[in-house]
Amino acid sequence: GMNPMDLKRGIDKAVDAVVVELKTNARKITRNDEIAQVGTISANGDAEIGRFLAEAMEKVGNEGVITVEEAKTAETELEVVEGMQFDRGYLSPYFITNQDKMRVELDEPYVLIHEKKLGNLQALLPVLEAVVQSGKPLLIIAEDVEGEALATLVVNKLRGGLKVAAVKAPGFGDRRKAMLEDIAILTGGTAIS
Structure with a gap:
């Protein structure tokens, strides 16, 4: 057996080292084609999804919110909502x-x-x-x-x-x-x- 506190300290040190290493290897992406590449990788190689993500990022900016939802049709579409949206419908x-x-x-x-x-x-x-x-x-x-x-x-x-x-x-x-x-x-x- 191992002392649980020693194990936790070791994990914390490893996490800190990994975060530092990731920060040194990371680079900011700003161009639309770079964002599309990251989106494509995140979507298991689907370039169309990557392009949609890049377009969405371009429209909402770094502080915007992007939500991906399953559609009722086979088409992939981008809908930009200005303002606020909530999940309640009309009462009648x-x-x-x-x-x-x-x-x-x-x-x-x-x-x-x-x-x-x-x-x-x-x-x-x-x-x-x-x-x-x-x-x-x-x-x-x-x-x-x-x-x-x-x-x-x-x-x-x-x-x-x-x-x-x-x-x-x-x-x-x-x-x-x-x-x-x-x-x-x-x-x-x-x-x-």
């Missing part, structure tokens, strides 16, 4: 504005961010009336929109009086609160508790 199919893509597309909407569930819109009527007067669309992000509140929004959307969509807030618990604050900062607003 009646909010859909683009029937072909089954999407809700709102141009420069007001964004209402609410941490709790919305079951009744009574307190929000003045806000909704002001939005209708402005003619701009409204995006509601809340823990949930249900019952009377959802029905009221759908009816007003169908009548054409209010361009609106509601989505469930992303995340859970404290993470949800932090994400709503991020959305508020991104949109120049404040999350309503």
